[in-house]
Amino acid sequence: MSIGEVLAQLRLEFPDTTISKLRFLEAEGLVEPQRTPAGYRKYSWDDVDRLRFVLTAQRDQYLPLRVIREQLAERSDPSAGRPRPALVAVGPTGEVPGRAGEGGPTEPTEVRLDRAELVARSGIDSSTLAELERLGVLVSRPPGWYDADALVIAQAVAGLARYGLEPRHLRGYRTAADREVGLFAQLVAPLARQSDPAARARAAETARELVGLSQQLHAALVRVGLRESLGR
Template sequence: MSIGEVLAQLRVDFPDVTISKLRFLEAEGLVEPQRTASGYRKYSWDDVARLRFVLTAQRDQYLPLRVIREQLAGWEASGEFPERSRPALVAVGPDGELPGREAGHESGQVRLGRSELVSRSGIDEATLGELERLGLVVSDPPGWYDGDALIIASAVAGLSAYGFQPRHLRGYRTAADREVGLFAQLVTPLVRQSDPAARARAAETARELVALSQQLHAALVRVGLRSTLGR
């Protein structure tokens, strides 16, 4: 199949995939289509299966490319056909969940009104106003909220059950801003390039940095609590 035919196959389940994305995954060594004498890419059904594996792992389980690459290497070693294999979830939460992900959607694609955000997250209007005042939740455009706002508000609702108040969470905002500054230094040079592949690499780099940061934070908190728990 040509790259256009592969794109048509994948867009049934992954409507946001682009040719630039497929080229980026090739550049990262996750798929290696054959080339014709004139240089055109030709994909096999095995290549399409690999791409489905990668895209599923990113969309549903938010795995970094490093982990996906390791899982594909394991598949190759075992000879298991990828269409029958599912990406293994890398658990970072105490119950095996992977936070920071709005189920079934990219967070930036979710669009919620103010009342819907309140009802779905479990917080009240006063708490939402306080979160906005502290810069923990931002509406963009004004009056509309994305999936990340829902994740933040839902987490705050859960923490409030243990006595946390929005003012206790200022440190989270400060720590996140520090990480954003560090990560921006890595991805900004790629974003400024006109090459679409470089922009795709910037998005994937940001995705991996976020996933690794979540794992690091969760592990550090668990380690810090061991003495308190007597473990």
């Protein structure tokens, strides 16, 4: 397949994928398509499987490319007489993206909800949504719709509310997130400002890795703090 045909295949599951992204992953050694005598890339189905594995690991697990590269190497290891296993990208709960009927339908990557839909899908009420917006914990995208991250925030707020936490208790999360944004932006902005598509792809990759590492750090710190508080 040509790079354009591969892009058409992958965009069914990963709508944000671009030609620049595919070239960046090739430059990082995660896929090695064959070249025609004229220099055009030609991808096999194995190449597409590798790309799907990489993109799923980034989207669902925020894994850095170094770790993904190691996992690919392990899966492709022919030692000990074992057959080379098929590369199948799986989500965090074991589902195979894009395969309805094998564990249920998958959630679309792109989400665009109006106010009523966000309330219905998240479990919060409209007054809570208004309070979250007033505190800056949740914001809409112009001209007034909500994306997948807004849905995640609203669902998390609904879950915390079952334990008695109110929107006013969550203002610190917004403050902490803003501090991280300022810190990470200093690291990513120099790459994002470059006109080179490969540099912009690297900026997006760096941002994903920083978000994943931040989540791991935050969760570990909370676990440690709770163990100390509970005397365990």
